[in-house]
Amino acid sequence: MHTGIDELLEKYWHIPGGLVPLLQEVQKVHGYLSREILEKIASGMGISLAKVAGVATFYHQFHLTPRGRYIIKVCMGTACHVRGAAEVLFAMEDELGIKVGHTTPDLTFTLDQVACLGACGLAPVITINDETYGKLTPGQVPKLIEKYREEAAVVH
Amino acid sequence: MRRKVLVCGGTGCVSSRSREVYDALESELAGRGLGEQFELKYTGCHGFCEQGPLVLVEPEGYFYCRVTKEHVAKLVDSLQEGSVYEDLLYKDPDTGNRVKTRNDVPFYQKQKRLVLKNCGLINPESIEDYLNAGGYRTLQKVFKMSPDAVIDEVKKAGLRGRGGGGFPTGLKWEYARKARGDKKYIICNADEGDPGAFMDRSILEGDPHRVLEGMLTAGYAIGAGEGFVYIRAEYPLAVRRLDIAIKEAREKGFLGENILGSGFNFDIHIKQGAGAFVCGEETALIESIQGNRGMPRPRPPFPAVKGLWDRPTVVNNVETLANLPIIFDMGAEAYAAIGTEQSKGTKIFALTGKIKNTGLVEVPMGITLREIIFDIGGGIPNGKKFKAVQIGGPSGGGLSAQHLDLPIDYDSLIDAGAMMGSGGLVVMDEDTCMVELARFFLSFTRMEACGKCTPCREGNTRLLEILERIVEGRGELQDLDLLESLGHTIIDTSLCGLGQSAPNPVLSALKYFRPEYEMHVKNKLCPAGVCKALLSYRIIEEKCKACGLCLKHCPVGAITGKKGEPHRIDPEMCKKCGECLKKCPFGAIVLAGGDGFGQGQSDHKRNHVSRTQALYNLKSGGRERH
Incomplete structure (x- = not known):
C-alpha cells in the first residue's frame, strides 16, 4: 500500500540531514503523512518515532491529516492584512463552513492561511491550487467557491 | 540586431497572468512569420508589480504596463510598424502624460539599480544572457587575489549583511577563514519569511547566476568547498530557476573542480525549507539542514566557528551575496562611495x-x-x-x-x-489601527516561535493576550506599562533574533502612537475605526430614505425596516462587516466608536462625553503632532 516509501528510504537513509527531504518527497506522493507512514520512516531510518513526529509537526509544510482536492491559501501577509485579508478569510470560513486549517468533510476544500504569497501588489490575494486571485472582496467569495464546487461535481 | 520583446515573469506579473501574454505574443509573432525578427524573452521581475503584467521592447526601451492578451494583436502591429502603442504606456498620474521608456517613469527615477540591474532584462534561465551582461567576469579577478585580499576588499567596501542584523560581511568571513576545520561551508539564506518582503525571491527569479557568483567568491575567500542555498519551498519558481542555473554553471565549468583553472573546487546544492519562519535565524537554519526541528541554539560558538556539521560556516543572505559581483566589478572604493558613513551601497x-x-x-x-x-x-x-x-x-x-x-x-x-x-x-x-497592527504582528511571531526558550514562548504569548484584551475593549491603563516592561524583558532575555525582536512593533507603536493606545484603553475607542469590538454601525434616521438596499445586502439579516420608515440595525446580530455602509447611497449609515460593547460597558457609558471630546481632539490634529 505505501508505494514508493521503500525506494525513497533507500535514497535517503544514509544521507545526513535526509529526514526533511524524505518527508517532503513521501508527502508529495501520498498527500499527507499518516501515523503508519511516520512509523515506517522511523524504523527505516533507524530513529525514534518521536524524532520523526517532532520534525513532521515542526514545519508548516507537513500535514498529518488528509488534504482537500482544492487547497485554498489566504495570504495573511502585512500588505494583505492592511488591505482587508481578514474579511476575506472570514468570508471563506463562512462559505465553506470550516475553520482555517481544516478540510471540508467531503475532502473538496482545505482552507489554509499563509504568511506571504509575495504578490503584494494584488493584495488581498489568495491562491486555489495554482490559480491566483487578487484584489478580492468578501462579496466575491461565494461565487468563486461555487465555481470550484461545480468543477468538482463535474469531475466526480 | 534582432529587436527584443521582454515579458516580465516575476511572481507578481505571473499572478496578473503574464504567462498568457507571453503565449499570445509567441503565437502571434509565429503566425505572422516574425519569429526570426523578434526575440521574445520571459524575464525576471522589473519591480513595478502594481502596473503588471509588464512588457519591455528593446532597443527602443518602450515600457508597456498592464498588458493583457487582448492587447497582443495591436501590440504586434506596433512592433511591425516600429511605432509606439500609446495606450499601453505608463500614464503619469500627476501630469496625465504618457511616458515612453522605463527611465522616464517616476518610480524608477530615484532608484539606483545595481543588484537588480539585470532583473527584467535578461532571461534568468539562460547562462548565455548572464555572460553577455558581464556575468562571472569578477571571478577571474577574485581568483587572482589571495583569499585574505578578497576579504580585505569586502571589508573596504563596507558591505553589511542585508538579511537583517547588518553584521559586517568581511568580518564574518575573516572569522570563518581563521577557524579550523577539515571542511568549511557557505550557506545562502533564502528563507525569506517576512510577510511583505520578496526581494530575495525576485533576485533568485530574475538573476540567479549573480547569487551563485557571490557564493563562489565567498567560498573562495573562506576556503569552503561546498555551498547550500536554503530556500523556502513556497517559492517554486525561484527553486526551479536556481536549479537550472546551477546545472548550467556546472556545464560551463563555473561550478565543480578546478574552476577557471584556479585550482579552486566548489559546488552548490539546494535545500528546500519546509515552512518555518524561525529558520531564517542562522543556527535554526543549520539545524534544519541537518534534518532536525529548526530550533536555534545559543551563540557563541558562532556558525563561523562551529556551524553546519560542527564545521566553520558562513551564512549570508541572498541580497548580500548578490552585492559581491558589484563590489569586485566597480572596486571597493567606488562601492563605498555609495551610501552613508556606516552603511554602504x-x-x-x-x-x-x-x-x-x-x-x-x-x-x-x-x-x-x-x-x-x-x-x-x-x-x-x-x-x-x-x-x-x-x-x-x-x-x-x-x-x-x-x-x-x-x-x-x-x-x-x-x-x-x-x-x-x-x-x-x-x-x-489613517485607516490602519496601530494597536491592532501590533496585535497582528505579534500573533504572527508567536505562531512562528519555536517554543524552546521561555521568554519568547511565554512572554510573547502574554504580550499578545494583553493586546487582544485592548482591541476587544477590555484593556486598562496599567496594561500599557505592562506591555513596555514585559517587552523589554523579552528583548533582553530571549535566545534568538526572533524573540529578541518580536516586541519591537509593540514598543515602537507605544512610543510613537501612544495616544491611540490610550484611546483604546481609556475611552474604549478605536480612532481608525478598525477594532470591531469598539465600533458599531448605526443608521441616522433623518438621512435614511428606507430604500432597503442595506437590508438586502446585510448577510446576517441584522437590519429591519419597512417601506417608508427608517431602518434599524440590531447591534446584537450585526457582524460589523460594513457591507451596509458601502451600499448606502445616502450616507445614512455611520460607524460610531465605542457604544455598548464588551465588558467595559458601564465604564464607557460614564465617559461618554470625554470620549467624544477625545475623538474630536484626535481627529482634529491630535495625530498631526506625531
Missing part, C-alpha cells in the same frame, strides 16, 4: 501596503523615507493621509510622520526603534 525594499506604486525598489542607503514613499511610491492612494510605515517586517518597528525625513541606514533605524530587517516596507494610512 544600496538596499532593496519591498514597498507595499497603502501605497500607489507597489513594488520592489533599490535605493542608495541614506535616502529618506519621504523620497521612497512619495517620490518613488507615488504617495498614499484615495486621498488618504500617511500615518505610519512598518520597516523590517514583524521584527521591525512602525515609524511615524516625524521620521519621514530620516536618512535610512542600519544605525538610524535602530536608533528610531525599527530595524532594516530584510527590507519590507509596509505603508499605512
